[in-house]
Amino acid sequence: MNRVRASAFAAAFLIALAVPVATTAPADPPGILISRQLAEREHLHAGDLVSLALDATGSGARHFRIDGTYEPTPDPLRFTARRLEARMHLPDLIAMTADPADPAAAESLTAINVRLKDPQNAVRFSDAVTARVPGIVVRLTSRARDGSDPFVVLERFHVAVAVVTVLGSTAFLLALMVMRAEERRETIGIIRLIGISQRSILIEVLVEGLLIATAGAVFGILLAIATQGAVNQFFQWRYDTALVFVRVTRSIALQSIAVSVPLGILAGLVGSWTLLRRDVLALVGR
Amino acid sequence: MTAWGLAWRTIARSPARSVLAVVGVTVIGALLFDMLLLSRGLLVSFRDLLEAQDFDIRVVAAEGSMVHRPPIANATSLAEAIARLPQVRRVTLLRTESAQAIVPGGDHLRIALVGTTSAAAGSVWTMTSGASLPTVTAAGAPPPLVISTRLASELQLEPGSELQLRLFRPGTASALPLVAARVIGVAQFTFEAADEYTVATTMEGFAAAAGTRDSTVAEMVLVSSQKGAGAAAAAAIARLRPDVRALSNEQVMEQFNENAFSYFRQISTVLSSMTLAFAFLLIATLLTMSVNQRLGEVAALRALGFPRRRIAANLLWESVLLVGVGGVAALPVGGLLALALDRILRQMPGVPERLHFFVFEPRTVVLHAVLLSVTGALAAVYPIWLATSLPIAATLRREILS
Numbered sequence: 001m002n003r004v005r006a007s008a009f010a011a012a013f014l015i016a017l018a019v020p021v022a023t024t025a026p027a028d029p030p031g032i033l034i035s036r037q038l039a040e041r042e043h044l045h046a047g048d049l050v051s052l053a054l055d056a057t058g059s060g061a062r063h064f065r066i067d068g069t070y071e072p073t074p075d076p077l078r079f080t081a082r083r084l085e086a087r088m089h090l091p092d093l094i095a096m097t098a099d100p101a102d103p104a105a106a107e108s109l110t111a112i113n114v115r116l117k118d119p120q121n122a123v124r125f126s127d128a129v130t131a132r133v134p135g136i137v138v139r140l141t142s143r144a145r146d147g148s149d150p151f152v153v154l155e156r157f158h159v160a161v162a163v164v165t166v167l168g169s170t171a172f173l174l175a176l177m178v179m180r181a182e183e184r185r186e187t188i189g190i191i192r193l194i195g196i197s198q199r200s201i202l203i204e205v206l207v208e209g210l211l212i213a214t215a216g217a218v219f220g221i222l223l224a225i226a227t228q229g230a231v232n233q234f235f236q237w238r239y240d241t242a243l244v245f246v247r248v249t250r251s252i253a254l255q256s257i258a259v260s261v262p263l264g265i266l267a268g269l270v271g272s273w274t275l276l277r278r279d280v281l282a283l284v285g286r
Numbered sequence: 287m288t289a290w291g292l293a294w295r296t297i298a299r300s301p302a303r304s305v306l307a308v309v310g311v312t313v314i315g316a317l318l319f320d321m322l323l324l325s326r327g328l329l330v331s332f333r334d335l336l337e338a339q340d341f342d343i344r345v346v347a348a349e350g351s352m353v354h355r356p357p358i359a360n361a362t363s364l365a366e367a368i369a370r371l372p373q374v375r376r377v378t379l380l381r382t383e384s385a386q387a388i389v390p391g392g393d394h395l396r397i398a399l400v401g402t403t404s405a406a407a408g409s410v411w412t413m414t415s416g417a418s419l420p421t422v423t424a425a426g427a428p429p430p431l432v433i434s435t436r437l438a439s440e441l442q443l444e445p446g447s448e449l450q451l452r453l454f455r456p457g458t459a460s461a462l463p464l465v466a467a468r469v470i471g472v473a474q475f476t477f478e479a480a481d482e483y484t485v486a487t488t489m490e491g492f493a494a495a496a497g498t499r500d501s502t503v504a505e506m507v508l509v510s511s512q513k514g515a516g517a518a519a520a521a522a523i524a525r526l527r528p529d530v531r532a533l534s535n536e537q538v539m540e541q542f543n544e545n546a547f548s549y550f551r552q553i554s555t556v557l558s559s560m561t562l563a564f565a566f567l568l569i570a571t572l573l574t575m576s577v578n579q580r581l582g583e584v585a586a587l588r589a590l591g592f593p594r595r596r597i598a599a600n601l602l603w604e605s606v607l608l609v610g611v612g613g614v615a616a617l618p619v620g621g622l623l624a625l626a627l628d629r630i631l632r633q634m635p636g637v638p639e640r641l642h643f644f645v646f647e648p649r650t651v652v653l654h655a656v657l658l659s660v661t662g663a664l665a666a667v668y669p670i671w672l673a674t675s676l677p678i679a680a681t682l683r684r685e686i687l688s
Contacts, residue, residue, distance in 0.1 A: 055349060080545040153634040160627055161317065161557065165564075168313030172568040175306035179575050182300070231556070238552065274302070 030092045031067035035085040037240055039069040052086065054097065062096055064088065074243035076151065082240070170263055177271030185275055192280045205272040206265060213264025217257045224248045224256075289596050293603030296576075304608070307572050311565065311612025311658075312619055318561040319620030319654050320627060320644060325554040327628075327645040328547045329539060335476060335640060336535045340409045341376075342516050344533045345507035345523055352541055357381075358530060361504035362489075367526050368509055373519035376510035378403045378410075381492055381503065387485060388450040388464065389441050397437065397483045399453065401492025401504075409476070410508075411486060416445030416471030419488050429467040429491025437483040438472045445470055451485075453495045465495045477638045550643065562661050569665035573605060577669040582685030584673045589682060594674040601670045602663070609662030613655065621646070 032052075034044060044050065046068050053061035064086075072083040090109075098105035116125055126138040143149050181188075191201060228246040235245040297304045345368070347356040358364065361379055369377045381401035388394040402410065402419070414435055423430060429451075433443060443449065447469045453462050467487065475484040493501035509532070511519035516534055523532040533541070543551075577584065584597060624644035631643045 080548055150634045153631060156630050156633075157627060160630055164313060164317050164623060165561075168310050168317065169564070169568075171306050171310035171313060172572070175303050175310060175572060176575065178300075178303045178306065179572070179579065182303075183579060235552065239548075 029063040029065045030089060032064040032086050032088040032092075033068050033070050034066055034087075035072050035083050036069050037072070037082060038084045038086065039066075041084065044069075052096070060096070062092075064092075071242050074241055076243060079239050079241050079243050166259060166263070170267065173264065173267040174270060177267045178274065181271040181275050188272075188275050189280055189282075198276050201276060202269070202272070205268055209265040209268030210261065212268070213261045214257070216264060217260040220260065221248065221253045221256055289599035290603045292600045293607055296580075296600070296604060297607055307569075307608050308612045308615070310568060311609055312615040314561055314565045314568070315613045315616025315654070315658055316620035316623050318558055318565070318657065319616055319650070320624045321554040321558040321561060322650045322653055322657075323620075323624055323644040323646065324627075325551055325558070326647065326650075327643045328550055328641070329543055330645040330647060331640075331642040332542060332547075333535070333539055335638065336538060338409075339476060339508075341378075341508040341510050342535050343509035343511060343520050343523065344538060345509060345530050346505070346533065348529050348531045350505075350531075352533070352538055353546075355505040357503045357505050358507070360502055361507060362502040364527055364530065365504075365507050368507060368523055371519060371522050373511050373515035373522060374509055375512050378508045379489055379504040380410075380506040380508060381489065382505065383492075383496070384454045385485070385495065386452040386454070387437070387441070387483070388452070389443070390448055390450060393441055395437065395440060395483055397485050398478075399451065399492065399495065400484060400486040401489045401501075402486055403489060409510075411473035411475045411484075413471055413473045416469070418471055418473075419486065420470075423488055423490050429465065429487045429494050430470045431467050431491070432471040432473050432486040433469055434475050434478050434484045435472055436478070437485065438469075440483065443469050443472075445472065449485075451495045453497075455496070462495070462497050467491065467495075476640060479636050480632060480639045481635050558657075562657060565658070566661050566665050569605060569608065569662060570668055572608070573601060573666055573669040574672065576604070577601065577673050581673075581676060581681055585676060585678050585681035585685065588676075588678045597673050598670045601673055602666050605662045605666035606659075609658050609665075613658040616658075617651065617654070 029049060032050075034050075038044065044066055046066055048066045049063060050066060051058070051061040051063050053059060070087065072085060094106050098108075114125075116122060122140050122142070126140060129138050130136070143151070188201060192198070225248050228248055231246045232244055236242065344352065345358070345364070346352065347358050350356045365377045365379050368374055379402060383399050385397050385399040386394055387397045400410070403421075411432060411434075413432075416432075419430055419432055428448075431449060433449070438444065441449075449467050449469055450464045451467055452464050455462060473486075475486075478484045487495070489501040489504070493499060507530075509519065509523065520532040520534055523530070587597065588594075624646075628642055628644045631637075632639070632641070
């Protein structure tokens with residue numbers, strides 16, 4: 001515990017009052033870091049002296065010097081929260097918050113972050129600590145697989161919305177392909193009259209569909225890459241966070257191609273099949 | 287023949303194409319409808335839950351919020367002072383903590399233990415069997431428990447069953463001893479999450495489980511004011527103690543709307559906009575291709591004396607038919623889709639089982655109709671311009687030559 005106290009830099013999410021100090025500050029107050037959001041809101045800068053207290057009345061306020069500002073680590077579970085935070089050395093935090101009547105208060109911590117030499121041992125380490133120290137909860141930083149991860153649910157929701165969008169666009173694509181095939185009715189009739197087989201026409205349609213679908217998928221991915229910055233900027237501005245909301249990864253790009261290319265080819269084939277099964281004379285209007 | 291009749295014949299001439307276009311509009315319209323439901327669903331559902339509770343004011347510590355609720359010292363005396371206010375009808379205390387519920391010699395589960403008073407019955411929970419919490423507990427008697435129906439079913443408990451509780455004390459490195467309690471009733475809890483088991487006991491029972499005799503600490507005071515006296519009651523409560531904050535249902539909803547619900551509002555706005563843009567592009571493309579295929583026909587009609595206005599009306603009616611039929615069909619399809627999406631989102635941990643993300647409101651149907659109509663009308667602008675501005679003689683000549 002002492003090692004932690006000596007080395008750790010406390011993350012102090014204080015319900016605190018940050019007030020610039022005009023007078024009666026000690027000669028060399030301890031340094032703190034404040035979040036960018038707090039600095040902007042209270043117009044604070046490095047070198048300013050502030051007093052922090054645990055309640056709005058300011059009782060028991062202590063003086064600190066701002067050594068710098070920091071961008072809070074983006075937290076998807078708290079991205080709607082206003083990150084008005086300060087970080088101070090752990091002894092300073094304990095001096096502010098510990099109850100003098102409680103001898104154990106100075107030895108109490110909210111959390112200890114541990115980095116293992118071998119991350120593969122995380123589960124074993126977690127089990128060992130839980131068994132040895134009653135009354136504490138050990139959580140792995142990897143994503144939970146017990147249904148307690150809200151992002152798994154959000155992912156399912158987004159996949160469901162994507163599936164519905166694909167269904168809608170498939171219907172539209174089929175309608176467009178049917179219209180396109182109808183436009184080429186006479187051309188296909190003439191091609192068949194001069195002896196080109198249905199199989200050759202079908203292969204031509206297949207290759208054409210493949211090219212168009214691939215071009216469409218690549219264009220869609222390029223559009224997504226081009227617009228992801230705008231989406232991120234909007235949400236980052238809206239929630240004042242550095243969190244990245246949209247990222248077009250290679251896996252997502254490949255998934256998009258894997259869905260859209262076969263669908264495009266299929267739509268082209270279905271559209272053309274309506275013409276190929278017709279009598280050749282009917283196609284040329286005889 | 288009217289423009290509407292001509293539009294109908296044009297659509298009926300290519301049934302496959304028209305059916306596919308309507309199916310496309312239906313699916314996209316259903317998605318739009320769902321995003322509109324999502325934009326206000328949580329708010330409407332949460333308001334329903336709050337109003338069903340019959341408490342219109344919530345008192346929390348001044349430094350806290352509805353999510354982070356530090357304990358209020360001397361909450362019992364505060365509740366008594368609030369109850370004496372003429373604007374107040376009913377008051378109850380609330381305190382929550384995680385605990386382990388153990389069936390003697392059997393299973394155990396992590397639960398949410400709620401300490402409260404008898405006044406909470408009928409609002410915070412609805413009894414399904416047994417009795418509610420007593421006003422007074424006999425000295426030395428085991429803490430009485432009202433457990434949720436899900437917990438009763440999971441651990442096969444009923445009124446009269448014994449249950450042992452071990453409260454988890456955050457921030458302490460020691461485990462509290464087991465406390466023997468007795469189930470006296472089974473109830474449905476308004477705010478119980480799908481992944482949670484709730485157990486309610488008296489404030490004394492909660493203090494016993496916490497290993498203390500101090501039952502005067504609470505984290506929230508629920509207040510039911512006299513009819514029409516909500517604002518006056520909240521102001522009077524705020525005057526009682528400076529270290530507490532009285533929040534009306536509207537203020538509670540505002541807090542949640544600003545923070546917890548805002549992501550879904552934003553995502554629904556983004557997806558609604560994208561859906562509308564998508565629908566616009568696709569309808570415009572379909573109509574444009576349709577006009578391009580019928581340039582000769584349009585030129586012939588114009589040559590016969592059809593005015594531009596009728597040609598434009600014909601195309602507008604085509605758009606109205608596609609979007610109208612698809613838009614109407616989108617409502618039931620969207621309703622079914624909303625049920626499926628709601629089921630997915632309600633799997634999110636900590637979400638009350640009775641809270642819904644998609645809630646039907648008549649205004650959503652109106653908004654859906656307006657948005658689709660505007661999109662359909664805008665999508666018809668370019669094809670209309672194409673059809674009404676084509677040179678008649680040149681088009682006819684080109685058609686005859688081809």
